[in-house]
Amino acid sequence: MRWQNLWLLLCCVGLPAAADTVWLKNGDRLTGDIVLLDGGKLALKTKYAGRVLIDWKDIATLNSSKPLLVKQSGFEQESSRQLQAADNGKVKVINGDSREVALSDIQQLIPPRPLLEDLVWEGNADLDLDMDRDDNNTNNFSVSGDSRVRHGLWRHVLDGEYEREKENGEETESNWQAEYDLDRFFTQQWFVRGSVSELRDDFGDIERQSLYGLGPGYQFWDNELGRFDLIGQLGRGKVRSSKGDIEFDAYSGEWDYKRVFWGSRMEFFSTAQIVMPTEGQIDYVFDGEAGLRYRLNEWARLSLLYELDQVGGSRESGSEEHYTLGMGVAW
Known part of the structure; x- marks a missing residue:
């Protein structure tokens, strides 16, 4: 030697x-x-x-x-x-x-994350401000965030988004949505998730939407490289609109994916949920997003986000896409 x-x-x-x-x-x-x-x-x-x-x-x-x-x-x-x-x-x-x-x-x-980790807390918060100065002066402000707390066999997931838009000084859009998930792990991979979500919209056709769900989930991995979860649920929903109130049962499926690259400097993430009512004129409602976050330092991120919202049915269908570039923090 x-x-x-x-x-x-x-x-x-x-x-x-x-x-x-x-x-x-x-x-x-x-x-x-x-x-x-x-x-x-x-x-x-x-x-x-x-x-x-x-x-x-x-x-x-x-x-x-x-x-x-x-x-x-x-x-x-x-x-x-x-x-x-x-x-x-x-x-x-x-x-x-x-x-x-x-x-x-x-x-x-x-570094592995054992099942009985004492406490793991992580999250992100992103801010976007879009100002168009043309015939109609439009200001769009949105903030979104998510947080995950893992303690022993339990995991708490909270995410939400708030959006507000003004056109020529008049408010044209104001909505928020939030979801809370509680996971109970039985093995390193298998868990049961209970969910409650709420949506409010002051200017849309749907004024309020509530959805409750319960079902199994499978965690493919959760470590320093990222995570990948698949969840299926049977839920109960309620929609309040100008046309009346509707209550329905629904099946839903969702994924939660994150992967870091380049020594954790770059992060790709994607979340999505599809809800399929068991009755009514709506076949499915899809809400998904995918994006990139670039680490500027230990806490600041530059984010690029793509959002897709779709509704499919016999009488009503539509699709909306959004692209946003903003700043955020992570912990």
């Missing part, structure tokens, strides 16, 4: 257990907290420079005292209790036994 590699191992032993350490091929050393490795970029959260992105090919070796999911080329993966520094271009994976793995064979490093 080379003397410099022996020095790396001795430094590793002397480091505090809470710090992750990365040695670069040019001799530099960085300490912090490994967020994840994905797409050839290692995201390291440091006290002195915030979150930094390091090219994986520039790393000589590293060590981490926390558990990590190590995904290698192909479908091979394993959970490590810790990583220890090794020869240049390698790392020791410790999990009962010890074995050296070439850094070039490692595709992802992901």
